[in-house]
Amino acid sequence: MTESIHVSNRAAKSRAETPAPRSRKRAGNGASRPDAGDLDIGLDALAGHAGYAVRRFQIWIFQDFIRTLAAVDIRPTQYSVMTVIGANPGLSQMAVAKRLGIERARLVHLLDSLEHRDLVSRVRSATDRRSHALHLTARGRTALAQFRRLAAEHERHVAEKIGKENREKLLQILSAFT
Amino acid sequence: MTESIHVSNRAAKSRAETPAPRSRKRAGNGASRPDAGDLDIGLDALAGHAGYAVRRFQIWIFQDFIRTLAAVDIRPTQYSVMTVIGANPGLSQMAVAKRLGIERARLVHLLDSLEHRDLVSRVRSATDRRSHALHLTARGRTALAQFRRLAAEHERHVAEKIGKENREKLLQILSAFT
């Protein structure tokens, strides 16, 4: 079962959205973020909680990533897996899972999907016959190059959303988690 | 959508073929974050992508929140729901859902749970008999006070983790999403 993508993207707001979208009619943009129509509700109730802000931001960022890479049908996790394999060919599934903080059980399905699309290949390791050496296929390598360009575009959306300097500051603050 | 992100960039770095099984033995704590034993794998492969860092940070922050409030069995979403209701008694489910970016279908279960624990009460609105006016019970109000103290403790953990100034900077950067 390929993990299909599902990005409800209704609302299609332009991402160059101005920081102050004041007069909107609350067209319910789903779970993205509260809009002006709701901001008067418990405005300060959740302020000062890092977790809440981070969660909302994370949802926004993922939605934009998925939307930006919708044409190639690649989701964030798939992209991360291909990136790690591309940078470190021959890694075992265990190593990839550990590096990305994914359960190895989960990675099995991810790789099934990617292998099915001929982007990644599992090769039985000769030195340790329990494990699989992971590689990008030729198709996977050229595809990844395109994914990277789209991911860079997504990253620009982030910069437009929170500001270029803020994005860099954020990356710096959270570098310990990368 | 919520997914994991992981993005990578900055390719470069070539690696040898075989993974050369290292000596990692720490049976790790699971999916928290890469530890030193794995940092040599594609170190720079995932740098420069906000989504990946934010995702990992969000996981960490939620785990700490859940752990810190484990004694009272309150999860982040439940806390946010009670906080909003506490600050704005009488809100409808629709209003709460919209404010928090939760689907109203999902909020039904959350409120079922909270109402079952006698923390929140649904009162049929007299003006609009379709909707429920949400209130904290007396028990809910005193409980929320305790939750807030524990949440403040959690917030201190965040400050210890990334630094007090960094936490404030982060809250400022992400204030648009709150």
Place this chain on the structure above:
DNA sequence: GAAGATTGTTGTTGACGACAACAATTGTTG
């Protein structure tokens, strides 16, 4: 008053994290 929208509800699907169990294959140790 009829058509259409909104609110709460139930149910389904899919992505995801945490676990448990298992076969195949090491490694470790007596």
Place this chain on the structure above:
DNA sequence: CAACAATTGTTGTCGTCAACAACAATCTTC
């Protein structure tokens, strides 16, 4: 070397969460 322990990939289950669809009850509007 043989028994035992650990690791790797795999399958499966359970619970959480977001996105949808459908529905009854209830406004709203024309």
